Structures are given as C-alpha cells and as structure tokens.
Amino acid sequence: MNSKFEGIVLENSEKIVEMWLEEIGTLRKENRTESISIDLYESTNREFVDVIFTSIKSHGSTNAVEEFSEKIINLGWPLSYITDGLQVFRRVTIDFILRQSERVDTEYISNVLSSVDEWVEPIIRILVNDYSGNWEHIVSLQRVALQELSAPLIPVIDGITIMPLVGTVDTDRAKLIMESLLQGVITHNSEVVLIDITGVPVVDTMVAHHLIQAAEAVRLIGAKCILVGIRPEIAQTIVNLGINLTDFPTKSTLKKGFLTALEITNRKVVNVKSSENDIEKLIESIQGE
Structure with missing residues (x-):
C-alpha cells in the first residue's frame, strides 16, 4: 500500500472503524447474520476489523487473516458476512482518504483505488479461498457418506x-x-x-x-x-x-x-x-x- 495512504489510514483507524461498524450494522438482514446475538456480532466485527488493520501493519503477513477465517468457518458464519464486510471497508476507506485531500483529479483517485485494492484484495482472496476449500471438503465427505448409504444390502x-x-x-x-x-x-x-x-x-x-x-x-x-x-x-x-x-x-x-x-x-x-x-x-x- 502507498506509504502516504497507509499513514492516513493508520492515523485515523478509529474513525474508519467507527464508520465501518455503523455501515456494516445495517446489513445484518442482507448477509444473513440476524440470528446471531448482538454481543457476538459486535465482538466479531471488532475482531474482523482488527484483523484487517493487522494485515497492513504486518506488511503482508496473512497469519491473523487465516486464523480469523478458520474461526468464523467453524462457527458457521455465512460467506456474505465476509464479502459484505470487506466491500464496505474498501468503500469507507477510499471515501475517507479522498476527503482528506483537496486534490481529487482522476490520477489521484486512481492511485487511491489501486492502493486500497492492493491492501484489501489479498484478504478477500484468502477468506474466499478458505471458505471454498472448506465447502469442497464438506461436499466430498457428504458424497462419500451418500455413496455408503445409497445402495445398502x-x-x-x-x-x-x-x-x-x-x-x-x-x-x-x-x-x-x-x-x-x-x-x-x-x-x-x-x-x-x-x-x-x-x-x-x-x-x-x-x-x-x-x-x-x-x-x-x-x-x-x-x-x-x-x-x-x-x-x-x-x-x-x-x-x-x-x-x-x-x-x-x-x-x-x-x-x-x-x-x-x-x-x-x-x-x-x-x-x-x-x-x-x-x-x-x-x-x-x-x-x-
């Protein structure tokens, strides 16, 4: 991520987090998390956004992302929670960075977009791949179980x-x-x-x-x-x-x-x-x- 934009994000992390929490909270119905208790939902949101910021502080390390991914997969959280959360985070971060500068020409906007994408895209890729791998494993186990039960004598x-x-x-x-x-x-x-x-x-x-x-x-x-x-x-x-x-x-x-x-x-x-x-x-x- 561009060092200038990284500095803006880290210095204003609390503001960005609050903006993200407010917006993600309105999507509970859309991402099928309404059945999850408020306390668990809010604590998971905090952990989620901490993982995102940890990834930028650790300069590309994915350990925290992978641990978080494993946790929410085991808890049965929907993939839509992850995709919505990251898309909202991307949008909130881009909007915040753009508001901090008087320069809003096409080149500057393009640099902001590419820089934030460079940060967020790897996280999306890891989480989606982990979910996909988990589903494939479950489907494989179910297929074997069905085969064992499909022709009993x-x-x-x-x-x-x-x-x-x-x-x-x-x-x-x-x-x-x-x-x-x-x-x-x-x-x-x-x-x-x-x-x-x-x-x-x-x-x-x-x-x-x-x-x-x-x-x-x-x-x-x-x-x-x-x-x-x-x-x-x-x-x-x-x-x-x-x-x-x-x-x-x-x-x-x-x-x-x-x-x-x-x-x-x-x-x-x-x-x-x-x-x-x-x-x-x-x-x-x-x-x-």
Whole structure:
C-alpha cells in the first residue's frame, strides 16, 4: 500500500472503524447474520476489523487473516458476512482518504483505488479461498457418506436379502448398486435379492436398463432378483416405454415380494396359532387311540 495512504489510514483507524461498524450494522438482514446475538456480532466485527488493520501493519503477513477465517468457518458464519464486510471497508476507506485531500483529479483517485485494492484484495482472496476449500471438503465427505448409504444390502433371513433404493438412479449410482449387489450376494450367500424401488421417484428407460443389468448379473452368479415397489404410475410408465421385464419378476409391494422369495427358497409363512391347534388335535387323537 502507498506509504502516504497507509499513514492516513493508520492515523485515523478509529474513525474508519467507527464508520465501518455503523455501515456494516445495517446489513445484518442482507448477509444473513440476524440470528446471531448482538454481543457476538459486535465482538466479531471488532475482531474482523482488527484483523484487517493487522494485515497492513504486518506488511503482508496473512497469519491473523487465516486464523480469523478458520474461526468464523467453524462457527458457521455465512460467506456474505465476509464479502459484505470487506466491500464496505474498501468503500469507507477510499471515501475517507479522498476527503482528506483537496486534490481529487482522476490520477489521484486512481492511485487511491489501486492502493486500497492492493491492501484489501489479498484478504478477500484468502477468506474466499478458505471458505471454498472448506465447502469442497464438506461436499466430498457428504458424497462419500451418500455413496455408503445409497445402495445398502440388508440380509433379512438366510438366503434372502433386500436392497431398498431411495432417490434418483443415475449412471454413477447404478454402478455402485451393481457392485454392492454382487458383493452382497456373495457375502451373504443370498439365493434371492429383493430390489425395492418404492422410494425411486422416476423409472425411465435408463433406470430400467440399469435394473435389468443388475438382475442379469445376479443371475449369472447363481441368485435371483425380484423387483418390488411397482406403483401404478411406474407400471404405466414401463408399459408406455415398452420396457421388457419378462425375465425380471416384479411385485407391487415388498410383502408380496418377500412371500415369493420364501417360496423360491422352499419356505412359507405358517400361522403359529393354527399350528398349535393342529398339534393339540394330533395329541388328542393319539391319546384317544
């Protein structure tokens, strides 16, 4: 920063701070900080402006800026607070410097603008980059978490597993479904897999193609797929699109699909009460003989 302008700013730092605090306080609604308590808001403003002045006193050192950035990111402050604060600070500082001189020609104004920008721009860059890096990290973690939850395979009883799908099935997710399905069939020694699409909002040609591929892959390793959760609108879409699911057993509900899976594995649901009555009748007949 130009040494002359730096001197003006440092000598009048309190006045500039007061002007900045007054103006930034009117932007709480715009930068989404209304929910933050007044005490915390005011103390953070003071810390923010101190960091800005520290950067000019330390002649380019960014340590204080980086520490402040980490703090407000961890506290969840919006990026708009930072950008608004620095833009206001730039404007207030430029206006103050210009009012201190009788010279207001184009060259002088240009020198003031470039000098203040030389001071403020690096701070903006650091803070925005830190925010961006933090968001990218969070998004990356969320993506991994969603992938882990996007294709769960749940063993219910020996030989029968269920894969509930929720949300849109795109190409990347279809690949994950295929991998999870094949690995799960082998791990759980499954004979039948129920793919539940109750939570899939749209089944188009691409989604159906992915599901058919998954069912065929499961068949090749010795198991069988049943598609459950076929809602009326989904059934109508499949028919209108001419999608052939002849080799892919379908059921309207998970319950019906599970009963079919029991039949395939040579099991059935037995009414325990009826069974007890049958046993009692058998005992009575034996005793009667």
